[in-house]
Amino acid sequence: MPKRILQGTVTSDANKQTITVSVERRFLHPMYKKPIRSSKKYRAHDEAETFKVGDKVRIEECAPISKTKRWTVLAD
Secondary structure, three states, rough: OOOEEEEEEEEOOOOOOOOEEEEEEEOOEEEEEEEEEEEHHHHEEEEOOOOOOOOEEEEEEOOOOOOOOOOEEOOO
């Protein structure tokens, strides 16, 4: 099964080797047919600690690294 890849914006880099990425998705409301924006935050592993708040990043699904980290940052 292929790994999921998501794109989002870094919202926090306060922890060591961890960044928080906010991923936004858009979809139509099933009844009202109006576009809705929904966002979710993911904790991702950043080994080199290169990304700062506001950067656009791509994250990839991986095996659990800690209690909350299940994503790694893709080096572009």
